[in-house]
Amino acid sequence: MSGIENEKRPAVVLLSGGLDSATALAEAKAAGFEPYALSIAYGQRHAVEMAAARRVAAAQGVARHVELTIDLRAFGGSALTADVDVPKDRDEAEMAGSIPITYVPARNTVFLSLALGWAETLGAFDLFVGVNCVDYSGYPDCRPEFLRAFEALANLATKAGVEGAGAFRIHAPLLKLTKEEIIRRGLELGVDYGLTHSCYDPTPEGLACGRCDSCRLRLAAFARLGLTDPAPYAG
Numbered sequence: 001m002s003g004i005e006n007e008k009r010p011a012v013v014l015l016s017g018g019l020d021s022a023t024a025l026a027e028a029k030a031a032g033f034e035p036y037a038l039s040i041a042y043g044q045r046h047a048v049e050m051a052a053a054r055r056v057a058a059a060q061g062v063a064r065h066v067e068l069t070i071d072l073r074a075f076g077g078s079a080l081t082a083d084v085d086v087p088k089d090r091d092e093a094e095m096a097g098s099i100p101i102t103y104v105p106a107r108n109t110v111f112l113s114l115a116l117g118w119a120e121t122l123g124a125f126d127l128f129v130g131v132n133c134v135d136y137s138g139y140p141d142c143r144p145e146f147l148r149a150f151e152a153l154a155n156l157a158t159k160a161g162v163e164g165a166g167a168f169r170i171h172a173p174l175l176k177l178t179k180e181e182i183i184r185r186g187l188e189l190g191v192d193y194g195l196t197h198s199c200y201d202p203t204p205e206g207l208a209c210g211r212c213d214s215c216r217l218r219l220a221a222f223a224r225l226g227l228t229d230p231a232p233y234a235g
Helices: 019-030 048-060 107-122 144-156 179-188 213-224
Strands: 010-014 034-041 064-069 126-128 169-171
Touching: 010 019, 010 107, 019 034, 019 048, 019 126, 019 169, 019 179, 034 048, 034 107, 048 064, 107 126, 107 144, 144 169, 179 213
Parallel strands: 010 034, 010 126, 034 064, 126 169
Antiparallel strands: none
């Protein structure tokens, strides 16, 4: 490893294995950070995304990839963590109508807290997350207000922050991009979207359903770009 590479600042990147997080990882690398990827199995019905996270981390290259397991099924409250049907075949107007049942209570707060704990042990002050508030985002924990508040919390709640060792920063490079813009940027950075998985309700074989909100937004964005989504779909 060269001296230049040794000088790269570490950053913790939340990596779900989906399209957005894969692009956020590529953005962290493009910004000159040494990425440490964190993937969390939280009892989600689309656990196949953990395998996608491994593929993405291996393809893009990370300093270390940690997989944590917590079980948010103990709380439920979401179609992703309880025996509740995932909405299908909705148009974008329907998706934007209210906070969807696929919202997992406090998920990004929990995930960022775990990322913050790892960052402090690494001496890292930069956290990357692939949240987006443009495409139908009814999720309250995908808003810039939430990210600013968590950043303030990070600097108040840590030894490193209190002692002035550095200032924590939450990077959300995709926050105000459309899905098409995210894909276009990812392709510029060499992201292989065939390795990613975005479906909320995959088949037992791990194929994307093509009908849930996440699939429909993803497919529509590729179509608007005149591209074929390389991810495997059922049917």
